[in-house]
Amino acid sequence: MLLIRNVMNQNILLTVDAAVFGYEHGHISVLLVKRKYAPFKGEWALPGGFVLENENLEEAVERELLEETGVKINYLEQLYTYGDTMRDPRGRVVSVAYFGLVKPTVFKITAATDAEQVAWFPVNKLPKLAFDHKTILNMAVKRLQGKITYEPIGFELLDKKFPFSDLEKLYTTVLGREIDRRNFKKKITNLKILDELDEKVSNGRGRPGSLFQFNEQRYFELKKEGIIFEI
Amino acid sequence: MLLIRNVMNQNILLTVDAAVFGYEHGHISVLLVKRKYAPFKGEWALPGGFVLENENLEEAVERELLEETGVKINYLEQLYTYGDTMRDPRGRVVSVAYFGLVKPTVFKITAATDAEQVAWFPVNKLPKLAFDHKTILNMAVKRLQGKITYEPIGFELLDKKFPFSDLEKLYTTVLGREIDRRNFKKKITNLKILDELDEKVSNGRGRPGSLFQFNEQRYFELKKEGIIFEI
DNA sequence: ACAAAAGTGTTTTCTATACACCCATGG
DNA sequence: CCATGGGTGTATAGAAAACACTTTTGT
Numbered sequence: 416m417l418l419i420r421n422v423m424n425q426n427i428l429l430t431v432d433a434a435v436f437g438y439e440h441g442h443i444s445v446l447l448v449k450r451k452y453a454p455f456k457g458e459w460a461l462p463g464g465f466v467l468e469n470e471n472l473e474e475a476v477e478r479e480l481l482e483e484t485g486v487k488i489n490y491l492e493q494l495y496t497y498g499d500t501m502r503d504p505r506g507r508v509v510s511v512a513y514f515g516l517v518k519p520t521v522f523k524i525t526a527a528t529d530a531e532q533v534a535w536f537p538v539n540k541l542p543k544l545a546f547d548h549k550t551i552l553n554m555a556v557k558r559l560q561g562k563i564t565y566e567p568i569g570f571e572l573l574d575k576k577f578p579f580s581d582l583e584k585l586y587t588t589v590l591g592r593e594i595d596r597r598n599f600k601k602k603i604t605n606l607k608i609l610d611e612l613d614e615k616v617s618n619g620r621g622r623p624g625s626l627f628q629f630n631e632q633r634y635f636e637l638k639k640e641g642i643i644f645e646i
Numbered sequence: 647m648l649l650i651r652n653v654m655n656q657n658i659l660l661t662v663d664a665a666v667f668g669y670e671h672g673h674i675s676v677l678l679v680k681r682k683y684a685p686f687k688g689e690w691a692l693p694g695g696f697v698l699e700n701e702n703l704e705e706a707v708e709r710e711l712l713e714e715t716g717v718k719i720n721y722l723e724q725l726y727t728y729g730d731t732m733r734d735p736r737g738r739v740v741s742v743a744y745f746g747l748v749k750p751t752v753f754k755i756t757a758a759t760d761a762e763q764v765a766w767f768p769v770n771k772l773p774k775l776a777f778d779h780k781t782i783l784n785m786a787v788k789r790l791q792g793k794i795t796y797e798p799i800g801f802e803l804l805d806k807k808f809p810f811s812d813l814e815k816l817y818t819t820v821l822g823r824e825i826d827r828r829n830f831k832k833k834i835t836n837l838k839i840l841d842e843l844d845e846k847v848s849n850g851r852g853r854p855g856s857l858f859q860f861n862e863q864r865y866f867e868l869k870k871e872g873i874i875f876e877i
Numbered sequence: 878a879c880a881a882a883a884g885t886g887t888t889t890t891c892t893a894t895a896c897a898c899c900c901a902t903g904g
Numbered sequence: 905c906c907a908t909g910g911g912t913g914t915a916t917a918g919a920a921a922a923c924a925c926t927t928t929t930g931t
Contacts, residue, residue, distance in 0.1 A: 426699050429658045429740055468657050468738050472729035496727045496742050498703035507699050509660055511727050580883075597885070598921065621882025622928035811910075828912070829894065852909030853901040
């Protein structure tokens with residue numbers, strides 16, 4: 416290894432970054448950390464950090480997320496690798512970006528190590544971001560919108576039990592447009608990924624709605640098969 | 647930079663690899679090189695190599711492709727980054743894989759630098775591949791199949807002028823199933839991405855067919871808009 | 878009783894698919 | 905004249921989209 420290093424003399428460092436989305440109170444939010452150290456000290460950034468030599472990339476993302484934010488991710492996929500020569504003022508740093516989904520209600524987020532602070536930011540109210548993280552986040556949002564139209568992603572974002580209107584709101588929020596309630600219900604019902612429970616829940620006013628939960632087995636079978644539906 | 651390097655002591659090397667597809671004589675082929683040096687000396691591999699410190703990732707792929715194979719690529723997109731700790735026997739080497747399309751007729755392929763030999767291999771007659779390149783190639787083939795169903799990719803693979811049957815054969819080849827000629831013609835015609843020329847060409851026997859060419863402007867407009875059709 | 882949200886079917890339109898015969902050429 | 909591949913239209917079925925009123929609850 417040292418031999419290659421010497422021959423190559425390749426001074427490139429490798430990091431991972433994660434764009435983790437959550438859904439709460441009718442908003443899609445993304446998990447950001449305030450940087451404790453230079454460069455971009457005090458600015459908000461995607462959680463992430465340097466990959467260790469003996470860990471896989473996914474392990475690196477999961478470790479950094481847990482260290483910096485306290486979040487243990489339940490859905491993670493690779494997004495894109497950012498390698499422009501000038502993207503990091505410290506030198507050549509290539510970053511493998513990941514896309515994650517999490518149920519925000521499950522975790523208490525707590526800053527640690529390189530992070531001075533952690534917070535969920537609604538994707539339409541983002542602060543200025545460090546490095547090229549705005550670019551990464553833009554791509555992640557596009558991925559989220561794309562994914563939701565051909566794969567069900569509710570399972571990863573909603574609580575175990577939820578009223579149907581939550582799922583509907585999730586879709587209108589992510590897609591940024593109204594969808595027809597009856598047609599949507601029909602489509603989801605046909606997929607048979609939801610089990611209706613006997614419980615009902617009221618959100619203060621109006622008629623209470625039945626609670627649903629995902630039929631995990633059917634859900635993951637469908638996901639494995641690939642393209643499932645179009646909203 | 648040296649400071650970070652010392653603090654980090656991160657001995658990870660970065661390479662790029664390219665899965666470049668071409669279409670010729672009714673076959674989808676992929677460009678492979680025979681390795682001149684260890685490890686995997688004498689085995690076939692995807693063209694690629696170490697990223698230089700002062701070049702972007704795309705530049706690295708294009709450079710390596712040109713150096714090793716003589717091919718100047720006209721379509722290139724990032725595929726996936728492979729970073730398992732054990733994927734390279736020399737140590738920790740992370741590789742950013744790219745997906746490329748090229749018209750094989752345009753280039754004379756010629757091996758150089760790290761490549762002892764270059765050749766096009768039909769994707770259904772692949773030799774044993776070095777590293778995890780088989781895995782990479784499998785993903786690249788899936789990407790090709792996925793792409794062709796929701797984006798026209800004929801422009802990048804076919805000659806400037808071609809009979810309609812060439813486009814049809816390309817689709818049946820990539821998708822691995824027959825498609826209905828009339829329905830396919832209808833769909834493509836509706837997209838208005840083809841201009842029919844006055845010339846006709848015969849391939850020896852049978853009725854000669856009109857030549858077509860892609861209407862570049864319309865073609866790239868449609869691609870920019872995203873999902874276009876389903877075959 | 879009224880405001881607010883949940884729940885529910887039918888009709889219409891569009892798109893995908895299935896399907897078969899004639900045409901132009903070379904040998 | 906025959907073998908080969910090119911070229912073309914219609915009918916059917918299924919999916920998506922448009923569309924509005926009733927029900928249940930809290931105040």
